Amino acid sequence: MKFAKISKALGLIEQATDFFRVTAKHAALLYKEEVEILLRTNNHAGFQLLSLHDYVGQGTAHVGLLNAFWETKGGISAEEFKRFSGPTVPLLRMEKRTYLNSEKFIGDVELHHYGQYDLDASQPFWSITNSSGNVIAKGYFPNKRFLRGTLSKVGQISASLSTVSDPEKLTVTIALEGHDISNEWDIWVYPDKTLPVPKHIKIATQYNKDVATTLTAGGTVLMLANKDSLSNSIAGQFKTVFWSPSWWWTQTRGGNVNMSILTQPQHPIFSEFPTEEYSNWQWWDLLENSHGIVLDELPVDVKPIVQLVDNFYRNHKLANIVELKVGKGKLLITSLDLTTNLDKRHAAKQMLRSLFAYMSSDTFAPKVELTHSQLGLILRNYNE
Secondary structure, eight states: OHHHHHHHHTTOGGGHHHHHHHHHHHHHHHHHHHHHHHHTSTTOOOOOOSOSBOBOSTTOBOOOSBOTTSOBOSSOOHHHHHHHSSSEEEEEEESOSEEETTSEEEEEEEEEEOSSSOEEEEOEEEEEEOTTSOEEEEEEOOOEEEOTTEEEEEEEEEEEOTTOOSOEEEEEEEEETTSSOEEEEEEEEEOOOOOOOOTTEEEESSOOHHHHHHHHTTOEEEEEOOGGGBSSEEEOOSSOOOSOTTTSGGGGSSOOOOSOEEOOTTSGGGTTSOOOSSOOGGGHHHHHTBEEEEOTTSOTTOOOSEEEOOOTTTOOOEEEEEEEEETTEEEEEEOBOOSSSTTTOHHHHHHHHHHHHHHTSTTOOOOOBOOHHHHTTTBSOTTO
């Protein structure tokens, strides 16, 4: 099969299990968001999912939460799915997913109840917990009767985030006391502080003679690459391709790169940027403002730190962050936009802070070496 041959040639075939896992988790994330959008719509008649399992017709559509044999992909359990797609579902409207610790978390709570009976004297409550399970804030809403067949307003959450001193993922949970009914959402909080630029790191947006000289002399370079400075790239996007890329093949042109990211959360580059191995909501702005670097022409041993899982029809080896040794120097390339409106783009600013911390540490020691000529395969302006 041609897709397997391409994957093997690019060194991707051994990552198949990882790709399978992270794309399943990313798909579950998107299904949850879509279902909740519909449930938050008053008087909406309901929804239908064309298939909960991968569809093997029409060019093969890997759209299911289950595989073609109706087996779980590991992206979500039945219990987790029921929390946002059951008879009674707590819902949350919030402006965004990333915050500074100088801000408040504000969220409007609703309850979608289409169970068999009315819920009498039910008390909703909420909590915000950190990754260790410690409660940051919590509260109760007044007891209320929820009529079956209704979408009811419950109240508003207003919580200070000032106690969060380090970058952290928090979980907002809404539940009904005395019932097995709850739902939860992830948010990310970053310290509100200035962003110092390390003097020993040369920051560049073009690969030119000055950058080449710095690397040859043993310097450290952060390349903030954009579309114009990349030799071969594809526009990034958080959402996945629609249905089947081989059936609707035109969507693979120039966009819809990400079936998910694949990365290692424990990598020291993420010391200041908490992440999972797959695309979660703190990556939305980063991926929407990015270009996937096509690494197909580079040696197989070039392994991205943040890799993009391409759709099977196009099947490129793609990166958003990759580190390389060039001469005596060290080079980190990112194709995420980490320069535009950082005061308003909290995740982008925090990612840049985390890159600075990593590149200033002893753990930044790229192993794979490329020549200046090889860099010309992915970066423009080498000869200018």
